[in-house]
Amino acid sequence: MKKSKSKMITLIISSIALILVAVTVGGYFYVDSQLQAVNAKSNESIIVDIPKGSKVSEIGDILEENQVIHSSMIFTYYVKYKNEVNLKAGRYKLSPSMSVEQVISELKKGQVVAPSKLVIPEGYTLDQIADRMVIYQPTLKKEDVLKVMDDQAFVKELIKAYPDTLSNAVLAPNVKHPLEGYLYPATYEFDSKQDAKAMITQMVKATDTNIAQFKPELTKQKMSVHTFLTMSSLIEKEATANVDRKKISSVFYNRIKAQMPLQTDPTVLYALGKHKSRTLYKDLEVDSPYNTYKNKGLPPGPISNSGQTSMEAALAPEKTDYLYFLANTKTGQVYFSKTLEEHNKLKQEHITNND
Incomplete structure (x- = not known):
């Protein structure tokens, strides 16, 4: 009877030991599988944002959400087990083909692929x-x-x-x-x-x-948003840091009133689809509705976006008699004139002589 009981206890202990070994081995392989790539054959690139001050568990959640890792929980335990304390915030290009170890390595390098803003x-x-x-x-x-x-x-x-x-x-x-x-x-x-x-x-x-703030004035002046943004874009492209945009605006409106073409170089460059530091005479011949040397009035639409100051200038030009202006590209200084003769004289003094 005692021998039978002893055998039973031995059998139970052996069974428990085998179960523990199996659980341990199974657990090891499970954890190991969770540390491997989600898809080793993937060619996909995933941009992942890691915000400043993120806890390890929060980083794990972000990576799991983006399907870069299998498990946030396993990632968190592994990082803490390895005592990896230098994971950096930023925007990373990661891939499902990367193992957890490789992902951690990228986050430690801190070599972000793009600005956060x-x-x-x-x-x-x-x-x-x-x-x-x-x-x-x-x-x-x-x-x-x-x-x-x-x-x-x-x-x-x-x-x-x-x-x-x-x-x-x-x-x-x-x-x-x-x-x-x-x-x-x-x-x-x-x-x-x-x-x-x-x-x-x-x-x-x-x-x-x-631009909601400008709606009452636009309604008062009976000006469409499209016209407003077109004019403000011309002012924006012509203005320098040293110029009063409202004076530039006045030149454009004065020329439109006088039935003169605006003759603004940025519209020519926009028509050409090029970024150039200087507009050549041959450029002025481009056949385009945006070429304000060949066409009177505003171009068909904006040639760029524009900021608050240029928008304000488009609605409230300074009251002047100016019909011309030119900018010294070296100094940023802008010179205004009322006549072509005066304009050419300023051009000779401040542009031609400085070339």
Whole structure:
């Protein structure tokens, strides 16, 4: 009887030992599998934002949400077990083909692939904005971003969403890019999952919000938003840090009133689709509705975005008799004149003699 009981106890202890070994071995292989790549054959790149001050568990949650790792919990335990305390915040390009060890290595290096904020300066064209967008969101391709910007179906959605700002005027046949001038210059922060459409929509929304303050004056002057943004873009592109934009605005309005072409070089460069430090005489012959040397009045649409100061100048030009201005590109100084004779004299003194 005692022998039988002893055998039973031995059997139970052996069984428990085997179960513990099995659980231990199984646990080891499970944890090990969770530390391996989600998809070793993946060629996908995923942009992941790690905010400043993130706890290890929060980093794990972000990585799991983006399907870069299998388990946030295993990641958190592993990081603490390895005593990895130097994980850095930033925007990283990671991949499901990376193991947890490789992911940790990237986060320790702190070599971020893009800025954490998207800064769109004043006077930027859609082409320049697209450049900034692909630097900020490296998974985007510039040609795809530009295609979205010009997509008529998408633009019509925006017109419907923001009717106080966008109108069918942007879809006129002679308008080069419908959203030119409508992406507000500001600093943006986007989630890494947001695509080009979402980013562009947010920038149009910012324009809609920021020009609301000008609506009463626009109504008073019977000026459309499209005309307003077109004029303010010309002022923005011609202005330097040292110039009174309201004086530049007065020159443009005075020339329109006098039935004179605006003859502003930035419109020629926009028609050419080039960034040049100097406009040549042959450039002035470009056949385009945007060429204000050949066509009187405003171009068909904005040639860039514009900031607050240029917008204010477009609605409230200074009262002057100026019909001409020129800028010294070396000093930034702008000279205004009332007659062509005076203008040419200033040109000889401040431009030609300095070349």
